[in-house]
Amino acid sequence: MEPSxxxxxxATASRTVGVTIEHGDVAAILDLSRDAAHGxxxxxxxxxxYLAGIAVGRGLPLAEVTAALTAAIASWxxxxxxxxxxxxxxAE
Numbered sequence: 001m002e003p004s005x006x007x008x009x010x011a012t013a014s015r016t017v018g019v020t021i022e023h024g025d026v027a028a029i030l031d032l033s034r035d036a037a038h039g040x041x042x043x044x045x046x047x048x049x050y051l052a053g054i055a056v057g058r059g060l061p062l063a064e065v066t067a068a069l070t071a072a073i074a075s076w077x078x079x080x081x082x083x084x085x086x087x088x089x090x091a092e
Contacts, residue, residue: 006026007026010025010026022062025062028062028063028066029049029052029062029066031066031070032048032049032052032066032069032070033045033046033048033049035070035073036048036049036069036073039073039074039076039077040073040076040077048069048073051069052065052066052069
């Protein structure tokens, strides 16, 4: 799928469920999903995106939600801000 097709799908899906999607939201959710899939496990990607959607639906800004969840993923996997592994939790 081409990036433009993904943007088109996002616009169609958001209209279908009656929500507005902002420019950049697709990239933010895809980045968060990638981090969850690679940092936790593949099934964590849709779950994390769903949880982010609930939080945004409750009024939290997407940037705040993605930052918090990205930090939680890093904490879960034991990756510090420098990128060094702090623990072996991600290998469990």
